Amino acid sequence: MPCVRTLLGLLAALAVGGAVAFLGYCLYFDRKRRGDPAFKRRLRDRRRAAPRAGAGGAQLWDPEKNEKLQERFLQEVQMGELWLSRGEHRMGVEHLSNALLVCGQPQELLKVFKHTLPPKVFEMLLHKIPLICQLLNKT
Incomplete structure (x- = not known):
């Protein structure tokens, strides 16, 4: 029985470690993406263009x-x-x-x-x- 407990403990530690590593990976690249000046410019351009054009460039409310x-x-x-x-x-x-x-x-x-x-x-x-x-x- 102690072998099974040890194995389960190791698997749980690996799962938690993997989740922490993935979360760190996501946070690192999100910070890098948000700090990029080109990203901010593209985001502003998309937000400005969104209300004016609907599907196919047509106005949503005529x-x-x-x-x-x-x-x-x-x-x-x-x-x-x-x-x-x-x-x-x-x-x-x-x-x-x-x-x-x-x-x-x-x-x-x-x-x-x-x-x-x-x-x-x-x-x-x-x-x-x-x-x-x-x-x-x-x-």
Whole structure:
């Protein structure tokens, strides 16, 4: 038994020693990297360039596109309400599903629809959601 304990003690000491050596290695090279003037310059350049460019150099938030989406959303909701008020449930659901497509928070909009739409119309809208998801996946 003393042989097994000695072996386990040696293995534990080696493991701790290896971990300490690895940590020292990481700290040494991190300090060397941070002290390099070229590293600091590259880091500043990256930070300056990051907010301006998104994927492919395009702007992440385009105000004109945002306004168009808001207009389209409001137009689709209004058309859906108009068709529903006329008793044309299918056309109303079609326009409300289009509003879901351009909405930034479709889950919140569904909660609103659940409380404001008649149960039959809301159920029709729920059946339309898989088709909406397919359209989103194709684009």
